[in-house]
Amino acid sequence: MKVFDPAQYPELRNLFPELTPVQFETAFLFSFGCSQKEISVLRAVNYRLVQREIAGYHFTNNNTILTIH
Numbered sequence: 001m002k003v004f005d006p007a008q009y010p011e012l013r014n015l016f017p018e019l020t021p022v023q024f025e026t027a028f029l030f031s032f033g034c035s036q037k038e039i040s041v042l043r044a045v046n047y048r049l050v051q052r053e054i055a056g057y058h059f060t061n062n063n064t065i066l067t068i069h
Contacts, residue, residue: 009028012024012028022043023053025043026039026043026050026053026054027057029042030054030057036050036051036054
């Protein structure tokens, strides 16, 4: 299920050009407070997949600066 179209958010997409569309969608949902379980249901994927993907993100301070390891 497509939760949103990343093309609708070009200004946000341009901030993180290194993210794939799936990574961008996951990071977007996570940064807006969706739990990993909610993201897995919305994306119709295994919870562990979302958990591993988010574990690869590094968030710095409260401004949520995102880098991928």
